[in-house]
Amino acid sequence: MTRGHLRTALLCLLLVSGCATVEGERDPRDPWEGFNRGVYRFNETFDEYVAQPVARAYVAVLHQEIRTRVGNFFSNIQDLLIGANNFLQGKFEDGVNDWARFAFNSTIGLFGIHDVASDFPGLEKHNEDFGQTLGRWGTGPGPYLILPFLGSSTVRDATGTAVDWAVQPVGEVRPIELRNTLYGLYFVDTRAQFLEASRILEEAALDKYVFQRDAYLQRRRSLIYDGRPPREKIE
């Protein structure tokens, strides 16, 4: 995206968010609800007219087999970061596991397009990022925040995303055209993987904004505890 495009996008964002008001009580986890709903509407529009149609076309044109390879390629690069975050969280065994996955898949798996590591018992894929690392060491989520194009986040997780993004290796790829193609492919492939999930969300929610926010916050809490959060008593 060029500077000019970015400026236009930001301007649109300000315009939509300007008229956003919130009725009723404020949720303490979401003090910026008015602004967030504005960005949310912008994202929804972008998703409806650009991201979803492109993702659907991608699914229609490319066979599942090939899409799995594309997904594996990016998933393999992520294993590097996942491993680093596991080390930062003091989970050395998991970190070694992630980097072993990267080593296997990059070589035997041909640059990661085959996920051979998952066939080895114990070399399971993990889910870590810098936002979780911050959470693991006691950083609270902070206010809920919807990022343009990227969607649900919090102040903590947005910081984490920025750090992860700054150190991920695809940014070093040259020529620039190839790097940009990889970025584009990554976003389209990621959106395509969530087509089904977003349809279910659409069906399940009464107020999609609230439903998505609560699901995101619950999910992040669970991920920080690696799927075993202390049980919250629901009365």
Add this chain to the structure above:
Amino acid sequence: MRPVMKTALLMLAVMALPAVAQDVPPDTLVKNVTLEVVDLIVKDKDIKAGSRAKLVAVIEAKVLPHFNFTAMTALAMGQNWTKASAEQRKELTEEFRTLLVRTYASALAAYSEQKFDFRPLRAKATDTDVTVNVRVLQPGAQPVTLDYSMEKTANGWKVYDVIVGGVSLVANYRTEFANTVRASGVDGLIKDLRAKNKSLEKK
């Protein structure tokens, strides 16, 4: 078959059910029901072709008897449950049940091609409130966890919450329900749920 005979047979079947269900441990129950339903989904031509009605019918017949929808609705309502009259509670439960069954059906259909990993139950034999852990294995991605919170009742083990990837379905409706009740009362919520279900029926 004559209607009377049919009714009699049905009653017999219903009476026989609890006796069987009671003795099945919760993890075995989840495993058996999941595998049976997934098998039905995969083999059924109409469901494969996208028949939502048939899919929902399968879920209603096989899965529904093992869910405690009144408990789920009460949990999702939280404090507001005490504000609802008996009649309102009945209607709420009915509408919420319809919505949950649809959501659950969609989710199960999306995962039906995947492999399931049924985890051993971590609970004592005397426990009456347990979590059954299932994992859906997907190639190239972290497994999705599917946890069932279950309570022992006189009619066997009943599910009162489903936690998908760390997201409790019941807890996720709490804010939405509370917001709607605050804005338009319990009747407003019933109306909203009914409208939501109506709009989904058309699809």
